[in-house]
Amino acid sequence: MLFALFCGLLLSVASLQQRLPENVPGDFFVDATCIDCDTCSQLAPEIFRDHGDQCSVHHQPQNAEEVRRAMMALVSCPTGSIGATESHDAHIGIDAFPMPIDENVYFCGFTSESSFGGWSYLINRPAGEGGNILIDSPRFASQLVKRIDAMGGVSRMLLTHKDDVADHELFRKRFHCDRVMHAADGAARLGVEQVVEGADPVQLDEDLLVIPTPGHTRGHVVFLYRNKFLFTGDHLAWSPARQTLTAFRSVAWYSWPEQTRSMAKLLSYEFEWVLPGHGDIGHDDARSMHDHLERCVSWMKTVK
Numbered sequence: 001m002l003f004a005l006f007c008g009l010l011l012s013v014a015s016l017q018q019r020l021p022e023n024v025p026g027d028f029f030v031d032a033t034c035i036d037c038d039t040c041s042q043l044a045p046e047i048f049r050d051h052g053d054q055c056s057v058h059h060q061p062q063n064a065e066e067v068r069r070a071m072m073a074l075v076s077c078p079t080g081s082i083g084a085t086e087s088h089d090a091h092i093g094i095d096a097f098p099m100p101i102d103e104n105v106y107f108c109g110f111t112s113e114s115s116f117g118g119w120s121y122l123i124n125r126p127a128g129e130g131g132n133i134l135i136d137s138p139r140f141a142s143q144l145v146k147r148i149d150a151m152g153g154v155s156r157m158l159l160t161h162k163d164d165v166a167d168h169e170l171f172r173k174r175f176h177c178d179r180v181m182h183a184a185d186g187a188a189r190l191g192v193e194q195v196v197e198g199a200d201p202v203q204l205d206e207d208l209l210v211i212p213t214p215g216h217t218r219g220h221v222v223f224l225y226r227n228k229f230l231f232t233g234d235h236l237a238w239s240p241a242r243q244t245l246t247a248f249r250s251v252a253w254y255s256w257p258e259q260t261r262s263m264a265k266l267l268s269y270e271f272e273w274v275l276p277g278h279g280d281i282g283h284d285d286a287r288s289m290h291d292h293l294e295r296c297v298s299w300m301k302t303v304k
């Protein structure tokens with residue numbers, strides 16, 4: 001990984017010598033260190049695409065907004081695999097995070113290689129309402145940490161499963177936040193403060209519920225906030241190709257039949273947003289989301 005100064009900020013960036021041939025000619029490019037996490041193609045699909053087992057630039061930014069999206073992808077890339085031959089102000093990308101999604105929910109950007117570029121989210125609440133909540137861990141990048149600090153820090157950290165914990169210890173140390181995780185994913189070994197056990201949902205706050213969803217891993221959970229935002233880790237995501245909700249059979253490390261049963265359990269809940277660690281974000285009204293989920297469960301039952 002190379003490091004370069006962008007307006008006084010040290011960022012890891014790609015190597016021009018390793019520029020992938022799939023990139024279109026021009027300023028921005030992806031190099032051979034790309035791990036195909038799809039963060040860039042999901043964040044800036046107008047610039048980046050997944051061309052197979054890696055991503056590349058398919059359209060060079062033509063205006064300020066496209067440069068901003070490309071820079072957001074550059075700072076979010078977990079492996080520093082995105083570079084630019086021209087000089088850009090890194091703050092264009094950095095200052096975009098945490099990125100508002102809806103109401104008081106934000107995407108953190110700055111993904112971590114140790115969680116394979118898994119996405120993490122921030123719920124921004126006043127201290128009187130319990131303070132901010134971080135869902136899964138972004139990279140502990142000083143630029144992001146400063147911005148989260150300015151928004152009120154982190155009072156609680158929710159961990160969906162063991163693959164996406166990344167820099168949870170550093171966030172705990174910096175913000176003294178309690179972490180929540182299921183026992184079956186090694187919460188005690190990780191030193192987690194609030195360990196969830198068993199298969200029943202647990203009410204964390206009046207508007208915040210943890211729902212055990214074993215399947216991807218034995219101790220996977222999802223978090224439901226305000227009966228609107230479902231933070232799904234690696235359990236459930238949106239499929240742009242099929243235009244409905246989906247799950248990932250090839251990474252059901254623990255049990256696909258168990259994951260299918262966990263998915264059916266979610267039919268009892270109402271939500272409008274699916275905010276995954278990996279895969280695309282989904283948004284629709286609650287009735288439509290329920291229909292999508294029913295379709296997903298039916299489809300999962302046909303997959304061996």
Ligand code: SF4
Pocket residue numbers: 030033034035036037038039040041054055073076077078079080081082117
């Ligand atoms: S964000 Fe980085 S590692 Fe992930 S697909 Fe894009 S270039 Fe590759």
